[in-house]
Amino acid sequence: MNLAIIGGTGLSQLEGMTEIRHQVVSTPYGEPSGPVTIGRMGGHEILFLPRHGYNHRIAPHEINYRANIWALREMGAARILAVSAVGGISAAMKPGSLCVPDQLIDYTWGRPSTFFEGDLESVTHVDFTHPYDPELRAAFLEAGAALSIPMIDGGTYAATQGPRFETAAEIRRLSRDGCDVVGMTGMPEAVLARESDLRYASLNVVANWAAGLQGDGRVDMDEINRTLGIAMQDVRRLIVRMLQY
Ligand code: HPA
Numbered sequence: 192m193n194l195a196i197i198g199g200t201g202l203s204q205l206e207g208m209t210e211i212r213h214q215v216v217s218t219p220y221g222e223p224s225g226p227v228t229i230g231r232m233g234g235h236e237i238l239f240l241p242r243h244g245y246n247h248r249i250a251p252h253e254i255n256y257r258a259n260i261w262a263l264r265e266m267g268a269a270r271i272l273a274v275s276a277v278g279g280i281s282a283a284m285k286p287g288s289l290c291v292p293d294q295l296i297d298y299t300w301g302r303p304s305t306f307f308e309g310d311l312e313s314v315t316h317v318d319f320t321h322p323y324d325p326e327l328r329a330a331f332l333e334a335g336a337a338l339s340i341p342m343i344d345g346g347t348y349a350a351t352q353g354p355r356f357e358t359a360a361e362i363r364r365l366s367r368d369g370c371d372v373v374g375m376t377g378m379p380e381a382v383l384a385r386e387s388d389l390r391y392a393s394l395n396v397v398a399n400w401a402a403g404l405q406g407d408g409r410v411d412m413d414e415i416n417r418t419l420g421i422a423m424q425d426v427r428r429l430i431v432r433m434l435q436y
Contacts, residue, residue, distance in 0.1 A: 193267060193268055193269035193270055194235070194237050194238070194268070194269075194270050194271075194272065194433070194434060195227075195237065195238035195239070195240065195263045195266075195268035195270070195271045195272070196237060196238070196239045196240075196271075196272050196273075196274065196430060197240055197241075197242050197259065197263075197271060197272070197273040197274065197380070198239065198240070198241040198242065198274055199241075199242060199243070199273070199274050199275035199276055199374075199376060199396075200243065200247070200275070200276040200398075200415075200419065201276055201396065201398070201416070201419030201420065201422075201423050202241065202274050202423055202426065203241040203243065203244070203245055203246070203247050204241070204245070205228075205230065205232070205239045205427070205430070206427060207232055207427050207431065208228070208230040208231065208232040208237065208239060209230055209231045209232070210228055210229075210230045211229045211230055211231060211236070212228075212229050213226035213227070213228055213229070214226055214227045214229060214266060216261075216262035216265050216266065218257070218258045218261040218262055218265070219261070220255060220257040220258045220261055220303070221255055221258050222255060222258055223240065223255060223258040223259045223261075223262040224240060224241060224242050224243065224244045224249055224254060224255065224258075224259055225240065225241065225244050225245050227239070227240050227262055227263065227266050228240070229266070232430070232431060232434060233431040233434045233435075234434075235434040235435075237434065238263060238266055238267075238268055240259055240262070240263060242254050242256075242259060242376055242380070250353065250354045251352075251353040251354055251375035251376045252299070252301070252302060252352055252353055252354065252375075254376065256302065256303070256304070256379050256380050256383055257303055257306060257379075257383055259380070260380065260383040260384055260387055260389070261306075261387070263389070264387050264389060268389060269389060269390060270324075270327060270389065270390045270391075271384055271389055271390070271391045271392075272327065272331070272392060272393075272394065272430065272433060273377075273380060273381075273391060273392070273393045273394070274393075274394045274396065274426055275374050275376050275377060275393060275394070275395055275396070276374065276395075276396050276397075276398040276415065276419055277290070277348065277372040277373055277374040277395040277396065277397055277398065278356070278357075278362075278372065278373045278374070278397070278398065278399050278400065278401035278402070278410065279371075279372060279397040279399070279400050279401060279404075280349070280362060280365055280366050280370055280371055280372060280373055280401045280404070281346070281366070281370075281371040281372075283343060283371070284343070284346065284371055284372050284397050285397065285400070286397050286398060286399055286400060286414070286418045287397060287418055287421065287422055288341075288343055288397040289335070289340065289341070289342045289343065289394060289395070289396060289397070289422065289425065289426070289429075290342070290343040290345075290346045290371070290372055290394075290395040290397065291323075291328050291331045291332055291342055291343070291344060291345070291346075291392065291393070291394060291395070292323060292345065292346045292347065292348040292371070292372065292377075292393055292395055293321070293323055293328065293344075293345040293346065293347075294321075294322065294345075294346070294347040294348070295322050295323075295347060295348040295349070295350060295377055295378065295381065296347060296348075296349050296350070296365075296368060296369075296370060297350050297378040297379075297382075298349060298350060298351050298352065298365075299350050299351065299352050299375075299378050299379070300352060301352075302378075302379055303379070304378070304379035304382060304383070305379070305382070305383070305386060306383065306386045306387065307386060315386075317382070317385050317386050318385075319382055319385055322381050322382070322385070323381065323391065323392045323393060324390040324391055324392050326390065327390050327391070327392035328344075328392045330392075330433055330436040331392060331394060331429065331433065332344055333436075334429050334432035334433050334436075335429060337432060338425075338428055338429065338432055340425045340428065340429060346371035346372055346395070347368075347369050347370045347371050347372075348370070348371070348372050348373075348374060348377050348393065348395060349365045349368070349370035349372065349373040349374070350374065350375065350376070350377040350378035351365075351373055351374070351375055352375065353375030353376075354375065356402050356410040357373060357401065357402045358402060358403070359402050359403025359408055360403075361402070362401045362402050362403050362404065363403070365401075372395050372397060372401075373401050374395065377393060381393065394426065394429070396418075396419060396422045396423070396426060397418075397422075398414075398415040398418045398419050398422075399411065399414055399415050399418065
């Protein structure tokens, strides 16, 4: 059992997974978002942890990312598939699309974002040139091809602080910076996985056009929830398929 799923907005429960047990894990960094679920899906054992908690109560900037990654590693995870809802910035990223990003820019601040601090024997600087694991990304894309689920290969993810959505000017800036999608939870999750030697890739579910881009430009939570409800069915099929790799 080495595959773990981190669920985001719209994926607080993993339908189709038979739950075997829940494990409360205590970590040097405090409490994870909840007990880790050990489950069975498509004949394989997997781990599942919803980053906002099972009741979707933990805001993006208050998630204990270090405890979550620590807990999954402690439970034997070697590979993490992170699912997250995003806003679409570039033209290809229309609501309902699935994107497997290959780059990110971190705009978050004030989040504990490294394991390598405090009482250290020596300073460690991890390589983060390619923030997502290429093999896991390829497996995601292969799974999409096998299931005829269209997926966008590559894109730059902007991690913003939240919990508010962005202003129209902020989105214009992210666009100038070369960002294709925007979400609030991709960092420091990705770098903590890298620091822990865990393979990590992300599946971005485009839930809405980012602020200022369409219609009256506002971001509407009802629209987001509707779009996610539909797209998550494909996400579940993709996860089942990924279990074979
Ligand atoms: N911005 C930031 N995070 C998001 C968005 C958005 O527009 N949609 C879903 N998560």
